[in-house]
Amino acid sequence: MGHRAGRDPRLTTHLALAARALGARRMYLHPPDPALAARIAAVGRSWGEGFEIVGVEDWKSVIRSYGGLVVHLTMYGLPLDRVLPRIRRSPDVLLVVGGAKVPPDLYRLSDLNVAVGHQPHSEVAAVAVVLDRLGGIPPASRRSRARQAIVPRARGKKIVRRRGR
Numbered sequence: 163m164g165h166r167a168g169r170d171p172r173l174t175t176h177l178a179l180a181a182r183a184l185g186a187r188r189m190y191l192h193p194p195d196p197a198l199a200a201r202i203a204a205v206g207r208s209w210g211e212g213f214e215i216v217g218v219e220d221w222k223s224v225i226r227s228y229g230g231l232v233v234h235l236t237m238y239g240l241p242l243d244r245v246l247p248r249i250r251r252s253p254d255v256l257l258v259v260g261g262a263k264v265p266p267d268l269y270r271l272s273d274l275n276v277a278v279g280h281q282p283h284s285e286v287a288a289v290a291v292v293l294d295r296l297g298g299i300p301p302a303s304r305r306s307r308a309r310q311a312i313v314p315r316a317r318g319k320k321i322v323r324r325r326g327r
């Protein structure tokens with residue numbers, strides 16, 4: 163929420179990349195930023211599909227119509243460890259993070275307001291920690307149809323490129 167197109171492209175790009183790499187399926191981006199969405203779609207074409215960015219004008223309607231648990235991440239919320247069992251029970255979870263200051267209504271509209279520690283840090287860190295607790299890094303098999311993949315090595319870089327993809 164509160165992405166400033168042209169002002170914080172790197173931070174929001176990192177948020178999308180971290181969410182994608184840690185297993186998220188979709189990012190609702192408010193307000194929309196088609197250039198950013200296109201850059202992340204290009205990452206998907208190379209490194210594996212299965213993550214999309216949906217631009218959002220009306221963030222309240224996304225939250226109200228969401229079928230799963232809406233979890234707003236904020237340093238003022240309940241400790242993550244205390245509410246993690248409830249979050250884990252929900253098959254679908256929408257994590258909401260802000261850029262600068264978030265609208266006060268968000269605290270009321272969310273099912274849970276949850277803190278990843280009670281110190282100020284970053285939306286990227288908050289999402290990464292929660293996704294890690296919810297299942298962690300997806301297995302490589304989820305990216306098996308990707309055009310390219312890394313061959314893990316102790317030193318140096320090795321990438322395999324798959325033809326026809």
Ligand code: SAM
Nearest residue numbers: 235236237259260277278279281283284285288
């Ligand atoms: N001053 C802002 C405020 O009052 O919301 C903080 C902005 S912070 C740089 C950006 C986002 O990171 C927040 O909206 C929140 O989603 C997330 N965040 C930062 N620290 C957090 C924490 N300790 N726990 C959970 N989320 C946090």
